Amino acid sequence: MEIVISSYCRIKNNALIVNGKSIQLAKQDSAAFFLAETYKILGLNYPKFHKMDGLCKLGLLATEAALQNSGFLERHTLDKIGILMANKASSLETDRVHQQSISDKEKYLPSPSVFVYTLPNIVIGEIAIKHKITGENAFFVEPSFNTNLMLQQNNLMLKQSEVSAVISGWVDFDNGHMDALIYLTEIADDSIKKLNFKPLNEELLKQLYQ
Amino acid sequence: MPEVFTSYNNIISPLGFTTKDNYSALLNNQSGIQNKSFGKLNDLFCLATIQEEKIKEYAVKAGIESGFTKLESLSILSIQDVLNQSGISLKEKNTLLIYSTTKGNVDLLEYNKPPVSKERAYLSKMTEAIGNYFGATNIPLVISNACISGLLAIIIAKRMIAEGLYENIIVCGGDLVTEFTVSGFKSFNALSTNLCKPFDARRDGINLGEAVSTILITKNKSLLSESSTHILNGASANDANHISGPSRNGDGLLQAIENTFSKHKHILPDTINAHGTATPYNDEMESIAFERAGLTRVPVNSLKGYYGHTLGAAGVLETVIALEAAHHNQLIKSAGFSEHGVSGKISVINEHKKTTINTVLKTASGFGGCNAAALFAKL
Numbered sequence: 001m002e003i004v005i006s007s008y009c010r011i012k013n014n015a016l017i018v019n020g021k022s023i024q025l026a027k028q029d030s031a032a033f034f035l036a037e038t039y040k041i042l043g044l045n046y047p048k049f050h051k052m053d054g055l056c057k058l059g060l061l062a063t064e065a066a067l068q069n070s071g072f073l074e075r076h077t078l079d080k081i082g083i084l085m086a087n088k089a090s091s092l093e094t095d096r097v098h099q100q101s102i103s104d105k106e107k108y109l110p111s112p113s114v115f116v117y118t119l120p121n122i123v124i125g126e127i128a129i130k131h132k133i134t135g136e137n138a139f140f141v142e143p144s145f146n147t148n149l150m151l152q153q154n155n156l157m158l159k160q161s162e163v164s165a166v167i168s169g170w171v172d173f174d175n176g177h178m179d180a181l182i183y184l185t186e187i188a189d190d191s192i193k194k195l196n197f198k199p200l201n202e203e204l205l206k207q208l209y210q
Numbered sequence: 211m212p213e214v215f216t217s218y219n220n221i222i223s224p225l226g227f228t229t230k231d232n233y234s235a236l237l238n239n240q241s242g243i244q245n246k247s248f249g250k251l252n253d254l255f256c257l258a259t260i261q262e263e264k265i266k267e268y269a270v271k272a273g274i275e276s277g278f279t280k281l282e283s284l285s286i287l288s289i290q291d292v293l294n295q296s297g298i299s300l301k302e303k304n305t306l307l308i309y310s311t312t313k314g315n316v317d318l319l320e321y322n323k324p325p326v327s328k329e330r331a332y333l334s335k336m337t338e339a340i341g342n343y344f345g346a347t348n349i350p351l352v353i354s355n356a357c358i359s360g361l362l363a364i365i366i367a368k369r370m371i372a373e374g375l376y377e378n379i380i381v382c383g384g385d386l387v388t389e390f391t392v393s394g395f396k397s398f399n400a401l402s403t404n405l406c407k408p409f410d411a412r413r414d415g416i417n418l419g420e421a422v423s424t425i426l427i428t429k430n431k432s433l434l435s436e437s438s439t440h441i442l443n444g445a446s447a448n449d450a451n452h453i454s455g456p457s458r459n460g461d462g463l464l465q466a467i468e469n470t471f472s473k474h475k476h477i478l479p480d481t482i483n484a485h486g487t488a489t490p491y492n493d494e495m496e497s498i499a500f501e502r503a504g505l506t507r508v509p510v511n512s513l514k515g516y517y518g519h520t521l522g523a524a525g526v527l528e529t530v531i532a533l534e535a536a537h538h539n540q541l542i543k544s545a546g547f548s549e550h551g552v553s554g555k556i557s558v559i560n561e562h563k564k565t566t567i568n569t570v571l572k573t574a575s576g577f578g579g580c581n582a583a584a585l586f587a588k589l
Binding site: 078079083088089090092095096098099101102103105108110111112115116118119120121122124125126128129131132133134135136137138139140141142143149152153155156159160161162 | 249250251312313314316319320331332333334335338349351352353354355356358362366369370372373375389390393394395396397398445446447448449450451452453454461462465469472576577578579580
């Protein structure tokens with residue numbers, strides 16, 4: 001089975017890189033500012049975005065950037081698209097906010113709109129909801145970006161489940177620091193082979209994550 | 211592809227420190243859930259927590275030195291039991307540990323002076339400590355996918371073994387009752403102040419529980435236990451509907467079930483162990499999905515009335531109990547159920563009874579719209 005990457009988006013050091021084209025924001029800008037600017041640059045109009053925590057905003061924006069003009073959603077039925085993600089900090093960025101809200105008996109104020117984001121796979125849910133994607137899901141937590149695991153799990157999902165394509169990637173948000181690589185992978189059947197996408201392999205993933 | 215099996219297992223919960231103790235407690239209608247105060251507030255909660263003295267007693271007996279968190283100690287005890295039973299070691303290159311959890315050591319965030327480094331709130335730091343205890347050769351894998359984590363870990367372990375990546379995978383699921391989760395679910399108004407009542411007309415929310423459960427997944431026929439089953443298939447699917455509410459029509463769970471049966475269309479399972487959290491919407495959704503999947507007459511239970519909702523441990527713990535019950539051809543009463551209270555036509559098990567069980571369907575659903583299903587067949 002041949003698997004190809006049809007599009008990707010890399011976010012690091014306040015830069016947005018989409019299929020090799022880069023948009024750099026000022027390095028000193030906050031993560032919140034970067035996310036708000038990126039939302040505008042991508043021309044999104046999605047009110048739910050503003051309710052999300054940082055991890056979900058980061059994952060959603062990187063996915064939107066990779067999807068735009070990719071033809072990916074048109075090539076696959078929505079129940080045959082899986083979403084596979086991993087990171088290092090799980091949902092700790094929002095966990096700390098929730099913990100803060102309950103640490104003091106006098107100012108005890110846990111909020112359901114914060115608590116719901118204290119699970120890392122919510123970012124998968126947000127992406128699924130935006131596009132009505134209903135295939136397989138998996139969220140892994142790793143010591144660092146691990147090309148070997150990402151490839152292995154991507155292959156397993158495509159080979160051993162019903163999906164024909166996977167939105168895959170790394171989405172980490174920790175202490176205000178963002179790090180994301182989202183890439184779209186597809187089984188290269190005859191019609192997709194004609195599109196001349198690059199084959200998915202370890203070298204390519206390492207290169208994209210650099 | 212090679213066949214993949216479930217094998218030796220363990221449960222540590224308020225109902226005991228072995229699968230055997232847990233299983234007999236269920237047959238004696240014991241529940242681990244108690245009414246108690248918890249955390250900073252004076253409110254009473256219905257929670258299933260493991261006695262601290264018991265944990266210490268077992269940890270000392272096992273010679274686990276200090277330097278581990280509560281969840282790490284429980285996980286080590288649970289994994290050790292499975293390694294002892296099976297005789298395998300995590301030192302072996304062909305053996306992997308997969309850990310499923312939602313919150314791991316999140317209780318470390320509470321402390322100003324934590325008992326171990328706060329770094330261990332990072333899930334991979336926690337599993338590294340557990341792996342190092344056993345001298346693990348392979349870096350443990352962590353799956354954190356809300357309340358389907360445990361079942362998803364079993365499904366992914368099955369796929370990894372079928373692919374030839376490992377011969378044995380130890381799947382361990384664990385989560386604690388913490389101020390973090392209790393306050394969060396309370397803010398959602400999701401906690402019942404009574405014993406939870408899955409699928410019942412008067413159900414009004416969940417009880418939180420803590421547990422660690424471990425199961426060996428293997429292709430090695432020399433490592434099978436008397437309750438081993440063949441994992442026929444498993445699948446996950448997303449509702450793509452709402453991050454904290456289940457789909458109204460059960461679409462996501464139905465898709466997970468249909469994909470699980472895609473190559474086993476002739477099988478009607480003999481029993482279903484459902485997720486059954488006892489929230490009004492979840493149980494309603496599950497009943498609709500089961501009816502739409504043509505499972506109306508299949509006896510179904512939820513184990514939440516015995517254990518509460520054990521989050522990342524639930525999928526492992528409940529699979530272990532469901533397979534143990536299958537081994538004994540036993541249907542286990544869905545605790546807390548008396549009056550049918552969901553609109554989908556399903557057959558909730560209202561008393562313990564003996565029957566013939568060959569195949570078991572296990573399902574789970576969770577926040578983020580995720581659903582999972584897996585089908586097991588006795589050997």
